[in-house]
Amino acid sequence: VLLDAGLKGTEFSIDTSLQSIIIPYAWFDRMLHRDAIQKLASCAMVQVYCDRDGLIVIKNVQPTATVMYAFDDDKNIFSKDFPSVWAKIANYVEVQAVAYSVGASQLVLDDSEVFSVPANSTVTKTYSFTTIPVVSIQAPVITADTGISVQSYQTFAWGVTINFQNTNTVAGNVFNVTINGTPLQQISTKVAIAQDNALIKQDGKISATIQHEFIQTYDYAKSLADSLLASFKQSTRDLYLNCRGNIALKLGDRVTAPSEF
Secondary structure (H helix, E strand, O other), rough: OOOOOOHHHHHHEEHHHHOOOOOOOOOOOOOOOHHHHHHHHHHOOOEEEEEEOOOOEEEEEOOOOOOOOOOOOOOOOOEEEEOOOHHOOOEEEEEEEEEEEEEEEEEEEEEEOEEEEOOOOEEEEEOOOOOOOOEEEOOEEEEEEOEEEEEEEOOOOEEEEEEOOOOOOOEEEEEEEEEHHHEEEEEEEEEEEEHHHHHHHHHHEOOOOEEOOOOOOHHHHHHHHHHHHHHOOOOOOOOOOEOOOOOOOOOOOOEEOOOOO
């Protein structure tokens, strides 16, 4: 996605640990590159941000006990506040895993709207498929006047962009465009659950449900549920510090600060 957006490999950094996350079937509707990255990040414990040097960073933020820096009242904290953020707590997490399979090849585009292609010219048309997503997309088949052909085409999960070329000295018409492809079909849904019974007894059940079409296996859904629970089950407060700290800290680093809480 980043390369398609025109970025160079030196302009971004992707955490190598994310390579272990395999999405069996991934697709995108018509959207911005930024939205595509956001869609990918939202199916995992991932942060995407631009660092102080202008580098796009995609980072795994699985819960860890590693403390990068400790703030201390006697050394570097001028003031601090711990406001309640109950809306961010979850002690019971459900993550849905949706499995897909490749269906039978079928007609996914049949457009009979007649249009003209001027003499010695090209016309570009964009079509959307009747179902999304589609894989194994076949070449477009057209019914048109002599001299008109498909010069080139580009396929997506949602549709196709076709360049029609007319080599005649007079204008001609395209009468019909058809394409065959193989839609993905949802075949099952499973729910992975992670919960903290002690906190549920103490605070009541506070639920969070995660649904994402890129979460497609139960094992991954369960690991994500466990990670989410570990991250949010005791997030009862935010921490605001007015302090001097470690300038090497990065977004997502774990720190400590003394607190009666």
